[in-house]
Amino acid sequence: MTDAATTERLPAQLAEIVDDFLALSEPERLQLLLEFSRELPDLPARYEAAPGLLERVEECQSPVRAFAEVDDGVVHFYATAPQEAPTTRGFASILAQGLSGLTAQQVLDVPEEFPLMLGLTRAVSALRLNGMAGMLTRAKRQVREQLAA
Amino acid sequence: MPAPLDPNPRLAEYAHPERLVTTAWLAEHLDDPGLVVVESDEDVLLYETGHIPGAVKIDWHTDLLLPVERDYLDGPGFAELLGSKGIGRDTTIVLYGDKNNWWAAYTAWVFTLFGHEDVRLLDGGRNLWVAEGRELVTDVPTPTPVEYPAVDRDDTTFRAFKEDVLAHLGRGPLVDIRSPQEYTGERLHIPDYPEEGVLRGGHIPTARNVPWATAVSEDGTYKPRAELEAIYCSDPSAGGLGITADDSVITYCRIGERSSHTWFALRFLLGIPDVRNYDGSWTEWGNAVRVPIAAGDEPGEVPASVAARAAAA
Numbered sequence: 244m245t246d247a248a249t250t251e252r253l254p255a256q257l258a259e260i261v262d263d264f265l266a267l268s269e270p271e272r273l274q275l276l277l278e279f280s281r282e283l284p285d286l287p288a289r290y291e292a293a294p295g296l297l298e299r300v301e302e303c304q305s306p307v308r309a310f311a312e313v314d315d316g317v318v319h320f321y322a323t324a325p326q327e328a329p330t331t332r333g334f335a336s337i338l339a340q341g342l343s344g345l346t347a348q349q350v351l352d353v354p355e356e357f358p359l360m361l362g363l364t365r366a367v368s369a370l371r372l373n374g375m376a377g378m379l380t381r382a383k384r385q386v387r388e389q390l391a392a
Numbered sequence: 393m394p395a396p397l398d399p400n401p402r403l404a405e406y407a408h409p410e411r412l413v414t415t416a417w418l419a420e421h422l423d424d425p426g427l428v429v430v431e432s433d434e435d436v437l438l439y440e441t442g443h444i445p446g447a448v449k450i451d452w453h454t455d456l457l458l459p460v461e462r463d464y465l466d467g468p469g470f471a472e473l474l475g476s477k478g479i480g481r482d483t484t485i486v487l488y489g490d491k492n493n494w495w496a497a498y499t500a501w502v503f504t505l506f507g508h509e510d511v512r513l514l515d516g517g518r519n520l521w522v523a524e525g526r527e528l529v530t531d532v533p534t535p536t537p538v539e540y541p542a543v544d545r546d547d548t549t550f551r552a553f554k555e556d557v558l559a560h561l562g563r564g565p566l567v568d569i570r571s572p573q574e575y576t577g578e579r580l581h582i583p584d585y586p587e588e589g590v591l592r593g594g595h596i597p598t599a600r601n602v603p604w605a606t607a608v609s610e611d612g613t614y615k616p617r618a619e620l621e622a623i624y625c626s627d628p629s630a631g632g633l634g635i636t637a638d639d640s641v642i643t644y645c646r647i648g649e650r651s652s653h654t655w656f657a658l659r660f661l662l663g664i665p666d667v668r669n670y671d672g673s674w675t676e677w678g679n680a681v682r683v684p685i686a687a688g689d690e691p692g693e694v695p696a697s698v699a700a701r702a703a704a705a
Contacts, residue, residue: 277440327490329437367436368453 407663478535
């Protein structure tokens with residue numbers, strides 16, 4: 244369960260997403276996740292042209308490719324997943340909106356349990372949420388690798 | 393009253409043609425009284441993006457499985473679930489879903505544990521319906537709840553537990569539905585799927601590997617009966633598994649979903665009477681203590697210690 248102290252550790256844009264989900268009933272949270280899935284931005288042209296630059300997220304049930312890019316200390320999270328995998332698209336879209344624009348350190352400080360803070364465990368199931376956890380873990384690793392490079 | 397059967401000659405050759413419907417038939421029978429279409433997907437949101445008109449949704453994770461124990465809902469829980477979807481005991485259920493009907497077949501298997509008589513699969517599943525450009529809607533129906541009787545789940549006829557599999561070793565065919573890499577032990581989970589924390593890789597000794605997709609044609613419909621017979625029933629010298637109607641067969645995969653798809657083919661399309669699905673599957677077996685495991689391409693032998701324990705039991 245989410246306690247206030249944990250939410251306070253989140254950057255404002257992630258905390259806002261958590262608040263938006265928790266303000267809703269469980270069936271409504273699924274609808275919100277669906278809205279997120281529709282908002283997943285298209286890939287920038289340089290990734291469209293070279294999808295190999297994106298990394299496959301093994302934890303996800305559907306083929307999803309994602310990459311967290313650090314540009315001048317600011318993170319941008321890009322992802323693509325098929326239309327017939329709206330749950331995965333929704334997870335990716337939450338991270339695209341929640342991580343993009345944060346500093347590298349802010350992304351590294353996002354708690355691993357962030358996916359569990361959205362109140363989706365019962366409506367979506369913990370196993371499915373593993374997919375978002377996998378994307379977040381990889382995004383952090385990609386950020387770390389670019390900082391070290 | 394059950395809905396009429398799909399008279400398509402392609403289905404007539406199967407042992408139980410009443411268990412499949414074609415997309416063309418379903419499109420004509422969506423308004424039949426006594427018929428409820430149920431979508432069961434891997435993706436929990438796919439139904440919301442658009443579904444067959446009138447279809448209700450049943451999710452394997454959040455509806456069929458218990459939230460705490462690893463088991464299915466009980467008789468009263470099942471009665472409440474189906475009743476709330478407007479399904480009575482004599483309703484014709486047509487199941488379809490994503491991923492080539494894996495979860496639809498899984499749901500069909502669970503419904504069969506509760507003895508629901510008229511459960512059919514939409515041959516080719518959601519993919520084929522969509523590929524044919526058939527109608528999808530986003531309106532979610534609000535069925536009038538009906539009374540569904542609380543029926544005990546039958547966990548013996550079509551379901552196998554780990555103990556049953558141990559006792560089965562050396563006594564009948566075991567069909568492993570996973571990918572060849574999972575079968576050999578090279579990898580612990582289905583390619584591109586979530587890592588579910590399996591400790592050991594390999595397969596149950598004597599199991600033969602027939603990945604689920606072997607049973608379907610390019611469009612996701614089940615292969616014709618003769619082709620299924622060649623795969624599962626023809627003599628091993630001819631590349632088949634040599635399964636006969638007298639065999640007791642157990643199917644398994646990772647969590648029992650892909651193997652439900654093959655269970656359905658063996659039980660209803662080939663008409664083999666005794667086919668059980670081991671839903672514990674590799675996520676149980678690969679974590680269990682003191683169960684035999686074979687690694688590599690060969691089915692492997694039943695270890696003498698297991699045979700001795702089985703004989704003593």
